[in-house]
Amino acid sequence: xxxxxxxxxxxxxxxxxxxxxxxxxxxxxxxxxxxxxxxxxxxxxxxxxxxxxxxxxxxxxxxxxxxxxxxxxxxxxxxxxxxxxxxxxxxxxxxxxxxxxxxxxxxxxxxxxxxxxxxxxxxxxxxxxxxxxxxxxxxxxxxxxxxxxxxxxxxxxxxxxxxxxxxxxxxxxxxxxxxxxxxxxxxxxxxxxxxxxxxxxxxxxxxxxxxxxxxxxxxxxxxxxxxxxxxxxxxxxxxxxxxxxxxxxxxxxxxxxxxxxxxxxxxxxxxxxxxxxxxxxxxxxxxxxxxxxxxxxxxxxxxxxxxxxxxxxxxxxxxxxxxxxxxxxxxxxxxxxxxxxxxxxxxxxxxxxxxxxxxxxxxxxxxxxxxxxx
Numbered sequence: 001x002x003x004x005x006x007x008x009x010x011x012x013x014x015x016x017x018x019x020x021x022x023x024x025x026x027x028x029x030x031x032x033x034x035x036x037x038x039x040x041x042x043x044x045x046x047x048x049x050x051x052x053x054x055x056x057x058x059x060x061x062x063x064x065x066x067x068x069x070x071x072x073x074x075x076x077x078x079x080x081x082x083x084x085x086x087x088x089x090x091x092x093x094x095x096x097x098x099x100x101x102x103x104x105x106x107x108x109x110x111x112x113x114x115x116x117x118x119x120x121x122x123x124x125x126x127x128x129x130x131x132x133x134x135x136x137x138x139x140x141x142x143x144x145x146x147x148x149x150x151x152x153x154x155x156x157x158x159x160x161x162x163x164x165x166x167x168x169x170x171x172x173x174x175x176x177x178x179x180x181x182x183x184x185x186x187x188x189x190x191x192x193x194x195x196x197x198x199x200x201x202x203x204x205x206x207x208x209x210x211x212x213x214x215x216x217x218x219x220x221x222x223x224x225x226x227x228x229x230x231x232x233x234x235x236x237x238x239x240x241x242x243x244x245x246x247x248x249x250x251x252x253x254x255x256x257x258x259x260x261x262x263x264x265x266x267x268x269x270x271x272x273x274x275x276x277x278x279x280x281x282x283x284x285x286x287x288x289x290x291x292x293x294x295x296x297x298x299x300x301x302x303x304x305x306x307x308x309x310x311x312x313x314x315x316x317x318x319x320x321x322x323x324x325x326x327x328x329x330x331x332x333x334x335x336x337x338x339x340x341x342x343x344x345x346x347x348x349x350x351x352x353x354x355x356x357x358x359x360x361x362x363x364x365x366x367x368x369x370x371x372x373x374x
Contacts, residue, residue: 016040051293051359053325055100056092057309062300062319066131069107069172078116084109085175088297088321093180100323101295102181103274103348108162109172110135115163118193123182124227124271125160127152127173128299128344130319134168137161139231141200142207146173149235149301151261151278151344155227155271156182159198174299174321176346178273207231211264221265228263228270235301242280242342254290254362256281256332269350276346281305281334288368289331292360294352296324296345303341305334311373329363329370 018024018040031037069086078084087106088099099105104123110116112134128151129135135146140158152173154160164171182188203209210218211230214237223229242257251257258279261270269275278301281287289308298307304317309330314322324330334341352358363370 016043051327053101053295053327054092055090055098055295055323055325057312057314057323057325057328058088058090058100059314059316059320059322060088062317062321065107065321066172066319069109070170073109073111073170078110078114082119083116083175090323096180096183098180100297100325101348102178102184103295103297103346104175104177104179105297105321106175107172108175109170110162110164111170112164112168113166115197116161117196118159118161118198119191120157120159120193121182121190122156122188123177123179124156124273125154125175125177126271126274126276126346127154127162127175128346129171129173130299131173132164132169132171134165135171135173136163136165137231138198138200139207141198141202142231143200143202144205144207144232146171146232147235149238149344151233151238151276153228153231153270155225156273159193161193161197176274176276176297178348181273181348181351205232208234212237215264217264223265226272228265230264230270233261233270238278239302239342242278242340246280246282251280253288253368254331255279256285256287256334271350273348273351274346275349276344279343279345281332281341281343283334283337283339286333286369287331289329289363289370290360291327291329291363293326293357294347294349295326296347298322298324298343298345301342301344303334303336303339305332305336305341307332308370308372311370313372327359331363331369 028038072084076084085106085108090099097104129146129148136143137152137160139154139160146152207230241259245257256279258277260275260277263270300316300318300320306313306315307330309324310328
């Protein structure tokens with residue numbers, strides 16, 4: 001489904017085109033005195049011809065991010081900051097601290113032996129591990145160990161905390177949350193654990209050990225939460241699944257070989273408001289452009305290449321981050337001739353789908369490719 005393409009300047013019945021007069025101006029003043037207004041004065045702005053993104057496409061270079069994030073280790077303690085995070089700021093969404101649309105993202109770092117206090121909030125959260133060893137997270141008593149390129153859930157309302165083992169190294173991961181959306185809906189809350197940290201007798205890594213098998217569920221499954229019981233999606237089986245998929249499919253003309261992370265119980269998205277995917281671009285592959293409702297934030301898990309977003313080319317390498325605002329043309333290219341490239345991404349697609357707002361459109365001009373702006 002895609003909105004009907006009509007030029008904004010077209011004079012079409014049903015669109016507001018009232019010319020102001022002194023009598024109307026006086027009428028508007030009287031309406032304002034009783035906190036009201038005339039719909040026709042704002043209708044064309046609040047009911048656009050097609051989705052109108054308020055975010056700009058942005059590319060955050062890993063070399064820049066890593067340098068500044070590591071500086072924070074010597075400047076602030078996690079117990080003082082709550083979380084030692086450098087957040088990604090979209091120049092057009094500064095008012096809500098969003099990275100893209102209603103999605104928040106930041107880069108968090110901890111050093112060996114550090115442990116951040118437990119807390120919970122209405123916003124859903126996810127982690128994508130970028131660097132280091134020895135990291136772990138505890139979600140409602142379920143402790144899981146984390147490695148590079150692992151995708152981890154901390155669903156809304158769950159107690160969660162993070163730490164690094166004494167035997168570990170400095171670790172860096174990307175956070176993704178729906179904080180701006182939750183605040184927009186005036187539904188957010190934040191609570192610190194009454195004991196500062198969780199205590200648990202649940203076996204280590206019980207979540208991936210129980211639910212991480214290939215399309216298998218335990219016969220005695222009793223999980224009744226509205227989010228995935230699999231809290232960690234490991235990189236190795238994810239990459240293997242992409243390699244296997246490549247043997248059986250040509251994938252999507254717009255996203256290459258793309259697999260979305262799922263709730264193993266339902267096959268749906270892992271969390272209520274955010275989805276995530278891992279996609280592979282074959283050597284030299286250049287996808288066609290499309291656009292859709294919903295915002296996406298990408299992290300380069302492997303390889304190098306470029307993406308064209310809204311007519312602007314972003315050349316990326318491992319762990320660069322870039323965003324694609326809603327209803328913005330985008331395409332991807334793996335510039336390597338002998339190796340694949342992989343892109344992790346998270347999005348707000350579950351919200352679009354549940355509310356019936358999902359729409360997608362392919363670019364038909366110029367062979368399906370954008371013209372790159374200077």
